[in-house]
Amino acid sequence: MSDSAVRNVDHPDQAPVPRSRIVIASMVGTSIEFFDFYIYATAAVLVFPVLFFPKGDDTAALLSSFATFGLAFVARPIGSILFGHFGDRVGRKATLVGSLLTMGIATFVIGLLPTYDSVGYLAPALLALMRFCQGLGLGGEWSGAALLATETAEKGKRAWAAMWPQLGAPIGFFFANGTFLLLMLGLDFDAASADPDHPFMTWGWRIPFLASAIMVAVGLYVRLKLTETPVFAKAVADGKKVKAPLAEVVKTSWRPLIAGTFIMVATYTLFYIVTTWVISYGTGKVTDESGVKLSISYVDFLQLQLVAVLFFAACVPISGRLADRYGRRAFLIVITAAIIVFGLCFQWLLDPASMTDGMMLFFLILGMTLMGLTFGPMSAILPELFPTNVRYTGSGVAYNVASILGAAVAPFIATWIVADYGVGWVGVYLAVAACATMIALLSVRETKAVDLTEV
Incomplete structure (x- = not known):
């Protein structure tokens, strides 16, 4: 295997796949899927409470919208089991194509849905169904993209290779919010009025x-040009595939399954607090326990987020280099400790009495x-916790069960906490989630030198 290409060991006569194509396929696919996922998150605050739920209490409509937002996270573990089964049985390539199609079709259909005024309660029901399908697709997407990157990585550079699909998250987020911002500016839309006839x-x-x-069409074109990863091809050649990957991972790898789930919890909780929830808090859709509302305009808030997400994107490759140099476990322990400190500073960072656009930008950055x-x-780290024959299923289930514990409930819980107890306790909630991650990290061994061909 050269530095510039990856050869399929099961088909040595086949032309090696350029490493650049692997990078593009893993990053472009996740960028598309996260774009789809985040445009829903943005619309969940701005559009869906007005158009897809009965008119009445604004907070109740927002919470209902967040509930459908969270439904995808319930679907994601199911998607990881479904696509993980085929990913560990059939291969990484075919499963990546299937997950992208599932996500893309569901997202396209959301753009065609009738509203509550047109079809009544059928509107939120269809919205929830499509959101569930989005979750199924993303549940299978991440594991496949991560394995495509890690199972073709050069020795000693696995975290660097694995960070490329992770870049899909900030890229997708940037284009999702950027698209909404351009539309709002182009159509001269004032989010504060939320006029349904605009x-x-x-x-x-x-x-x-x-x-x-x-x-999605572009992503499919790139992925159909791939071949199977050499690690999976070797497992097939050696007769190491299992008939029931989920049963096998529960039987033989239940400890890393639990550890991997809680290793991801702080990451999910952090992200959906500083993106989805904070939009509703910063734009005045949520009143804190003192009765004070923030009043940052929606357009201004999107601009602040677009600046902050650049720091997200810049730090992903930095983390890949550092995780290869110092190890995944040691590096993540330090960052998790920093998240705990960050959470305990919420009362100062988000104090409504002294909030300015500059302070909000500082918080977001x-x-x-x-x-x-x-x-x-x-x-x-998540794929490295599992053997090859159950890696797709194991890493996917851990990643996506964490999405229920961390992401699905985070906007809902934070909205409730700030209304009843104040914004400082939202930070305590984040710190508690980070403590759970810290315990999980301390319970596992360093995976930097793990041989991914091990079954």
């Missing part, structure tokens, strides 16, 4: 969902920087 609310919000079909540092090594 062009943005009638058709403008649908454009990102429908346009995702173009990006801190959160996104920590997010890049903790998220980058995850596509290395």
Whole structure:
């Protein structure tokens, strides 16, 4: 295996796949899928409470929208089991294509859905169904992309190789929020009014969902050019495939399954607090226990997030280099400790009495920087916890069960906490999640030198 290409050991006569194609396939696919996922997250705050739920209490509508947002995280472990089964039985390539199609079709259909005023309760039901399908697709996507990167990596550079699919998260987030920002500016939409008859609310919000079909077509083209990873091909050649990967991973790898799940919890909780929840808090959709609302305009807030997400993107490759040099476990222990400190500073960072746009940007940059540092090594450490024949299933289930414990409930819980107890306790909630991750990290061995061909 050269530095510039990866050869399929099961088909040595086949032309080696350029490493650049592997990088593009792992990063472009996750960028598309995270774009699809995040345009829903943005619309969950701005559009769906107005158009897809009965009119009444604004907070109740927002919580209902967050509930459908969280539904995808319930679906993600199911997707990881479904796609993981075929990923460990059939191969990484075919499963990556299937997960991308599942996600892309569901996202496109959301752009076509009728609203509550048109079809009543069928509207939120269809929205929830499509959100569930989004979760299924993303549940299978991440593991396949991570394995595509790690199982073709050069020796000693696995965390660096594994960080490429992780870059899909900030890239997808940047383009999702950037698209909404351009639409709002182009259509002169004032988010504070949320007039359901405004062009943005009638058709403008649908454009990102429908346009995702173009990006899915590009992603499919790239992925269909791939061959199977050499690590999986070797397992097949050696007759090491298992008939029931889920049963096998529960039987033989239940300890890393539990550890991997909690290793991801702080990362998920952090991200969805500093993205989805903080939009509702910063734009005044949530009142704290003192009755004070923030009043940052939605357009201004999106601009702040677009600046902050650049720090997320910049820190992902930094984390890959550092995790290769110092080890995944040691590096993540330090970053998790920093997340705990960050959470305990919420009362000062987000105090509504002294909040300014500059202070909010400082908060977002801190959160996104920590997010890049903790998220980058995850596509290395989670696959490294599991043997080849159950790696797709094991890493996927751990990653996506963590999404329920960390991401699915984070916006909902944080909205409730800030309304009843104040913003400082939202930070305590994050710190508690980070403590759970710290315990999980301390319970596992360093995986930097693990041989991925081990079964």
